[in-house]
Amino acid sequence: MRHHLGTPGLAPGAAPASVVHMRITLIAVQSLDGFITRHGTPGAGFASAADGRHFRAALREFDCGVMGRATYEEACVGGTFSPTPARRRVVLTRTPERFAAVAVPGALEFTDAAPAEITARLQAGGGRACALLGGAQVHRLYLAAELVDELWLTVEPRLFGTGTPMLATPADVRLRLLTHEPLGDDVLLLKYTVQR
Numbered sequence: 001m002r003h004h005l006g007t008p009g010l011a012p013g014a015a016p017a018s019v020v021h022m023r024i025t026l027i028a029v030q031s032l033d034g035f036i037t038r039h040g041t042p043g044a045g046f047a048s049a050a051d052g053r054h055f056r057a058a059l060r061e062f063d064c065g066v067m068g069r070a071t072y073e074e075a076c077v078g079g080t081f082s083p084t085p086a087r088r089r090v091v092l093t094r095t096p097e098r099f100a101a102v103a104v105p106g107a108l109e110f111t112d113a114a115p116a117e118i119t120a121r122l123q124a125g126g127g128r129a130c131a132l133l134g135g136a137q138v139h140r141l142y143l144a145a146e147l148v149d150e151l152w153l154t155v156e157p158r159l160f161g162t163g164t165p166m167l168a169t170p171a172d173v174r175l176r177l178l179t180h181e182p183l184g185d186d187v188l189l190l191k192y193t194v195q196r
């Protein structure tokens, strides 16, 4: 079952656009022991084909996305990624000027702004559903800012022992399970809301 992305407590269309809250959903795939990379290998190459299908379908539910510079360089540079305002992407970096040549206003932006400011900008630009695309530093930053509404987590039947953890630094975030569904052989998709 796919979770409804509307504003809780409001019938569809009941609120003026100016007060509609942009939903932020952290989407990740991890090993059963909580790593988003396999050992020191960047990327999510360990993920199953079933998760790949889920991820591509899930992204169609979002009009914008935020990621860290490391994730951007791993996932978007040198591949088939093409910036488009329909899928606006914001990349967090402390040196946005380094990326001036590849930035596309309204489609691919690099910033050192705080998460709340990025959220306000995306919302002002019409953003209604934002995918938080990792990695561990950006997960932690957004959870600390209490800006994550949901977590969609694919759990692969793998144990790595080491790797990039889901969160870059210690945290204690309480979640409530919304749905659980098998994606394919031995692969689970868990959806949670973040309790505040």
Ligand SMILES: NC(=O)c1ccc[n+]([C@@H]2O[C@H](COP(=O)([O-])OP(=O)(O)OC[C@H]3O[C@@H](n4cnc5c(N)ncnc54)[C@H](OP(=O)(O)O)[C@@H]3O)[C@@H](O)[C@H]2O)c1
Pocket (backbone or CB within 6 Å): 027, 028, 029, 030, 035, 036, 037, 041, 042, 043, 044, 067, 068, 069, 070, 071, 072, 074, 075, 092, 093, 094, 095, 111, 112, 113, 133, 134, 135, 136, 137, 138, 139, 141, 164, 168
């Ligand atoms: N399995 C999954 O679902 C999944 C999902 C996403 C990513 N990943 C993997 O996770 C790894 C990357 O995770 P990561 O935690 O190392 O890196 P990350 O979160 O993708 O990016 C870290 C970078 O973000 C920037 N940044 C962080 N905090 C910032 C702040 N407060 N203000 C401005 N910029 C800030 C910095 O960029 P600068 O250094 O440029 O300043 C920092 O080096 C990659 O291997 C990626 O493939 C896996």
